[in-house]
Amino acid sequence: MKKVLFVVYQSPSGSIWVNEALRCAFGMYGEDLEPSILFMEDAVVAVNKNTHPEKLGCLSLSMSFKYLERYGTPIYVVKEDLEKRKIKEEDIEPTWKAQIITNDELSSFIHSFDRIIFF
């Protein structure tokens, strides 16, 4: 078994990378892989329940929710990045079941994976 981490750092309304990381993560289950996703920098905007790229005519983040619930893919978000973008814990969409980690924990957290892919 290998642990794979997809790290996204760009805003979900301005770019495709959050949706692509989700799609990739869900595709890992066909092998003996354990995927997780980490949101940092502007990508943390994705977990805000009020974030709706579909308002711009772009793909919605919610299309991933049924897979997220089915697979229980772990989602991690960096605390300091949330704070900088004024996203409070109560703003987080519950479906993500986001686990908050601090910037101090980031190095050992990332090192705990076998493959680390930044998007």
Place this chain on the structure above:
Amino acid sequence: MKKVLFVVYQSPSGSIWVNEALRCAFGMYGEDLEPSILFMEDAVVAVNKNTHPEKLGCLSLSMSFKYLERYGTPIYVVKEDLEKRKIKEEDIEPTWKAQIITNDELSSFIHSFDRIIFF
């Protein structure tokens, strides 16, 4: 007559934007336009005489030199951006005839143009 400024901010070896800005500037002379190019941020790397994207197999910057000499398109470079990237005046390829402006002058310099296009 309109004055047009192309501003490039990305590295010439990592991206096409310096070459594209040059190509656009040279194309302006068919109309009553007066083009200039400003290099700032990582794009200042372009004026270093030792910069050679062709070493990576990419397009050379020197393919623009004959047009630069023919048209005399003014090239401006921000002093502080050069310094930060350790490019001294004597490192600058003479063909560019680069004019150095300071960061303090940048606002009034940019406002002196009619059209300003960032690349």
Place this chain on the structure above:
Amino acid sequence: MALIIIKKSPKENISNRMIEIASPGDIILFVQDGVLYAIEEKTKDLIKNGVSVFVLKEDLEARGYSENISLFPCVNYDGWVELIEKNEKIIS
């Protein structure tokens, strides 16, 4: 007088440089990931006196922020076109 359109996130250096370019009488419009400037108090310190600032409402809301959290007034796409109409000089 110029309209400066800032579309990149505050984490991009070029965005800060574009804010510095603004001079009194200019208008800054934050669009796309540039709207993240509208929720950071320190943006106010970056903006020179005499520079007006607007935020594209659609891009702000799509990123999860309501108009009332924005430090600057919002415009919609029609408002953006109005700003374009009023400013011949556009820096973007």
Place this chain on the structure above:
Amino acid sequence: MALIIIKKSPKENISNRMIEIASPGDIILFVQDGVLYAIEEKTKDLIKNGVSVFVLKEDLEARGYSENISLFPCVNYDGWVELIEKNEKIIS
């Protein structure tokens, strides 16, 4: 032990964040616009003790810098492959 490949310019926040991720025993390799870290003294302050740093020579030279201005040892593409061989964990 991980190999961290940094390909974006020092002006990009994500590059600094990736340097911070390095822990003792890790190797950082600067490639593409990341090579600009190799000419900035303050990069040394960012690198933790016990982290080795290398720079891709081809990308450094294509940007106008010679190997002797680099604060860190250079490798060529073969050297990059060697680093890949030696490090199963790659962060990039």
Place this chain on the structure above:
Amino acid sequence: MHIVIQVNVPPYTYEDLDTAIHLAESALNRGHKVSIFLFADSVLSVNSKVKPLRIDRNIPHKMQELSEKGVEIHICGLCADYRGISPENTIQGPKFSGVPEMASLIFKADRYVNLMP
């Protein structure tokens, strides 16, 4: 007024084409003449072979609608060559232009809005 919007980055991957389409529609509604200049990777937005997911927006289709509403769409020809775009795989409407047309728009149009890469 004649308003030009220049786009430089690929559709879908980034938001710029969506921004340009919304802005063009608003400008049309306010009675302006609108031109869109597609430069660099943005030329992919008029590729007729693009097949998005059914739940996603069809950007080439939206570009064709804009063209039908009178928006003049210019494609940088050299940029198109570099990205495998030719009249054969392009939606109806866009003109294969180049830097001379860009110069003409920069000179003649009342406003030139660039969405930087």
Place this chain on the structure above:
Amino acid sequence: MHIVIQVNVPPYTYEDLDTAIHLAESALNRGHKVSIFLFADSVLSVNSKVKPLRIDRNIPHKMQELSEKGVEIHICGLCADYRGISPENTIQGPKFSGVPEMASLIFKADRYVNLMP
């Protein structure tokens, strides 16, 4: 060893395809098995209709050469759909794959090098 290189950004506009090609060649020379996974806009690098300037490098041609030297090239099929790429306008060699093949490479290969977007 089996080394995978994933690319995510468009060719020409950025340096990543050039980087990937050089890295793949060095890895081949050192006796490794090499696969390239083309994701997002990088799929444009195998478009057979790309026409660069004569003085410029021909990236699709270089990709075909790599393929002939035994490099396995995978294209994300959905990414290709979004960018008008299909077997008809693709050079000889690449396989239309998807996330399952990515998963398989991530699992089986000895090394996975991603060039982040």
